[in-house]
Amino acid sequence: MRLHIDRPVTIESVRFAERWFPYLHRMPDGMLLLGMQHNTDTHFSPWHFKRSVDGGRTWTHPADNVPRLCWWHGFADGELFEIDTYGVQDPASPGEAVYHGAWSHPGRPNDVPRLGLVRVRSTQRGLTLREMPGLPKHPWWPLWNQVHGGKGWWGEMMGLDAVRLSGPYFTDIVDLGGERLLAVGYFDHVGFYESRDRGQTWDEVGVIHPPAGAKDWAANESALRRLADGRLYVVMRVEGSPWGVVGQFHHAWSSDEGRTWSQPEPLALEDEPAHRVGCAWPRLAALADGTLALAYGRPGKNLVFDPTGTGKHWGGRLDLHAWELDTQTHNGVPADQRLRGILGVDWTRRFDRHTDSGDYLGVVATDGQALLVVYDVHSYVENWNAHPISGVRMVRVTLDG
Numbered sequence: 218m219r220l221h222i223d224r225p226v227t228i229e230s231v232r233f234a235e236r237w238f239p240y241l242h243r244m245p246d247g248m249l250l251l252g253m254q255h256n257t258d259t260h261f262s263p264w265h266f267k268r269s270v271d272g273g274r275t276w277t278h279p280a281d282n283v284p285r286l287c288w289w290h291g292f293a294d295g296e297l298f299e300i301d302t303y304g305v306q307d308p309a310s311p312g313e314a315v316y317h318g319a320w321s322h323p324g325r326p327n328d329v330p331r332l333g334l335v336r337v338r339s340t341q342r343g344l345t346l347r348e349m350p351g352l353p354k355h356p357w358w359p360l361w362n363q364v365h366g367g368k369g370w371w372g373e374m375m376g377l378d379a380v381r382l383s384g385p386y387f388t389d390i391v392d393l394g395g396e397r398l399l400a401v402g403y404f405d406h407v408g409f410y411e412s413r414d415r416g417q418t419w420d421e422v423g424v425i426h427p428p429a430g431a432k433d434w435a436a437n438e439s440a441l442r443r444l445a446d447g448r449l450y451v452v453m454r455v456e457g458s459p460w461g462v463v464g465q466f467h468h469a470w471s472s473d474e475g476r477t478w479s480q481p482e483p484l485a486l487e488d489e490p491a492h493r494v495g496c497a498w499p500r501l502a503a504l505a506d507g508t509l510a511l512a513y514g515r516p517g518k519n520l521v522f523d524p525t526g527t528g529k530h531w532g533g534r535l536d537l538h539a540w541e542l543d544t545q546t547h548n549g550v551p552a553d554q555r556l557r558g559i560l561g562v563d564w565t566r567r568f569d570r571h572t573d574s575g576d577y578l579g580v581v582a583t584d585g586q587a588l589l590v591v592y593d594v595h596s597y598v599e600n601w602n603a604h605p606i607s608g609v610r611m612v613r614v615t616l617d618g
Contacts, residue, residue, distance in 0.1 A: 218508075218524055218533055219617040224544050225537075227599060228276060228591070229253065229267070230608035237262070238498075239591045239609045241579030244291035248324060249273055249581070251591065252286045253609060258575060260351025261285070261303075268323055273589055273611055282319030282330045284356035288387040290398060290416065295324050298398075298416040300335055303357060304384030305364050306343060313338050314384025315364050317357075318416060334360075337419040341404040343383030346376055385410065389441035389501075391449070399449070399475050401441040407453055409475035423475040425453065428482070433457035436467065436481070440501040442509070448472050450528045452484060452499040452511060464496020466513065468528055486521060488532040494521070498577040504586050504616060514576030517558055518592050520614065537578075537590065537612060549601030556594065572596045586616040 228251070229236055240252035249269040256262035264285045267276040287302040297320070304314030318335035322328050346353055353376075361380045362368065385402025387410075393399050398412045400419065409423035427434035438454040449471040454464060467481040484494045497515035504510065507526035513519055518537035523530050538558050545555040557573050572595055579591040590612050596605045 218522065220533070220535065221615045221617055222535065222540060223613040223615075224547075225541060225610045225612040227606070227608050228273065228611045230606040231255075232604055232606055235595065235607045236609055237575050237593050238577045239579045239593055240266075240286065240289075241581050241589065241591050242289055242291065243581040243583070244295065244297065244323065245293050246295060246324060247272075247584070249589070250289065250291075250297075250323065251276065251579075251609065252289070253593070254285070260349060261354050261357070262351075263354070263356075272583065273613075279323060279326065280330065282321055282332065283317045284354075287316075288390060288400070290390040290392070292392070292415070295322050296415070297321050297323050298390075300387055300416065302386060303382050304335075304337055304343075305357075305361050306381040306383035307336075307364050312340070314341070314343070315360065316384065317360060320415070333417070335417060335419070337384045337410060337421075339384050339402075339408060339410065339419075339421040340424070341383060341385050341402075341406070341408065343381050343404055345378055346380045346382065347378055349382055388439050391441055391443050393474060399441070401439045401451060401475075403437040403439060407436040407439050407451075411475070423471070423477060425451070425469060425478055425481060428480050438498050440499040440511070442501045442503060444470075444528070445507050445526050449475055450501075450509075451478070452501060452528075453481065454495060454497060454499060455481070464493075464515070466494045466496075466499055470528070484531065486532045486534060487530055489534055492534065494519075494531070500578055500580045502580045502582040502588060504582050504588070505584075506586065506616075508586075508616060510580060510582070510588055512578040512580040512590055514574075514578050514592065516576070518574070518576055518578055518590075520578075520580070520588070520590060522616075535614065537592070540612070541594075541610070545598070548599060550598050550603075551601075554598045554605075556597065588614045590614060 237254040242250040252266040254264045283301040285302045289299045299319040301317035304316040307313045316335040321330035387402040390400045400410045407425040410419040411422045412419045435456045436453040452468045466484040468484045469478040469481045500512040502510045509523040520535040522533040
């Protein structure tokens with residue numbers, strides 16, 4: 218397997234604001250959607266997205282349809298489903314969480330998005346507003362009041378204990394055909410959620426259980442793909458594993474559309490067994506020949522491959538953090554102004570993501586054998602005479618064979 222990697226380019230930048238945690242999504246017609254948080258790394262920070270119809274060369278800013286995107290899915294007919302990050306428990310039906318949702322056609326700029334509520338039935342317990350870190354903001358107040366019978370909970374300053382944020386954070390969606398979708402999400406645990414009506418309602422149909430003998434085992438951020446043989450494959454960030462590694466990725470397989478799963482096992486690289494695969498935000502993509510790609514970060518920015526497309530044979534790691542440093546060196550950036558990263562330190566105790574990079578990557582496969590990878594940067598200097606910016610960088614990786 219031969220790889221060609223282009224120099225990364227800046228596709229979003231601001232001098233006096235922040236850009237965090239880019240999501241990258243490719244619609245069935247090839248349109249690219251780039252979502253990003255535009256405030257500090259905290260709950261309830263707002264977000265916005267941009268779209269590109271020329272492979273990422275230029276980007277425009279359409280309307281934002283939900284206060285803070287959690288995840289999205291593009292249907293074959295061009296419709297885009299979006300679900301917000303925060304669901305609120307319905308006190309009349311405690312097993313249901315209610316979210317902002319939106320259905321739109323980004324390829325039809327003059328169409329009016331359909332905004333509505335999404336209901337998710339799950340066993341995720343959630344937290345009250347008082348327990349939830351971050352400052353709740355206006356876009357969610359009407360939802361909370363509506364679910365609580367229009368009592369104006371937030372306006373009365375009673376909502377901190379009365380309003381419970383519940384349901385999962387969705388982190389990936391696969392199409393099961395027809396109107397059916399399967400999502401993976403987490404809060405108290407990693408669960409799987411099926412919708413039969415294009416995302417309007419969801420039911421929890423499966424749960425990832427800890428490996429036998431595991432103690433204090435907690436899975437959260439997850440990526441989901443359907444493999445060529447029809448099975449589902451999930452990669453999860455895991456804390457407190459029985460092997461004593463914080464943030465180690467684990468993976469599992471399902472042959473019954475997410476109802477049951479194999480016992481999770483650590484994900485390792487065949488050609489680099491000493492490298493710990495983790496710790497944050499696994500993202501999966503599949504190339505035209507079936508090769509799987511997995512992007513992840515913290516520490517650093519990494520991309521690995523499984524040419525078999527099974528999830529069983531990972532390797533060929535690209536160190537995108539090192540490539541970014543090489544690019545800054547190539548552009549004449551002084552050594553003390555280049556990205557520092559959190560490499561070479563005990564990142565479980567101390568790291569500097571707030572003035573460097575969140576190390577959360579996005580990845581999509583394009584036509585042929587190419588991938589686009591994005592990541593955020595902070596206090597970033599692009600060349601020898603540039604001002605520091607906060608922004609999003611994108612790099613193209615091509616498999617030559």
